[in-house]
Amino acid sequence: MSEITVEQLIRNHEKAFKPEVAEGVEAVIQYHLTGEEGGDWIINIHEGKCTVAPGNADNPKMTMTADANDFRDVLLGKVNGMQYFMQGKLKLAGDLNLAMKLTSFFKMN
Numbered sequence: 001m002s003e004i005t006v007e008q009l010i011r012n013h014e015k016a017f018k019p020e021v022a023e024g025v026e027a028v029i030q031y032h033l034t035g036e037e038g039g040d041w042i043i044n045i046h047e048g049k050c051t052v053a054p055g056n057a058d059n060p061k062m063t064m065t066a067d068a069n070d071f072r073d074v075l076l077g078k079v080n081g082m083q084y085f086m087q088g089k090l091k092l093a094g095d096l097n098l099a100m101k102l103t104s105f106f107k108m109n
Helices: 006-011 068-075 081-086 096-105
Strands: 027-034 039-046 049-054 062-067 090-094
Touching (some): 006 068, 062 068, 068 081
């Protein structure tokens, strides 16, 4: 069984987005992933929609930096994102309130 790639998980944000939970949220989020499946991704939540694109945002509301494999484990629910944050495996900059709510905006499983 091949494991889902980090890119597939990130691109799935568009389909997994729950606009009713993110009502009124307007945010550009930057993912900076390091390691084997690393890369930079822009998550844009705007007018009840979520779009995903590779690249770097000019002025993100929040930036999350992590090893791609650690981030995959968080997205798959294998580990607790808050625990990884406390261990320094997930680094957050910018709007930390947004970071706390972010996972509730998506159907993760």
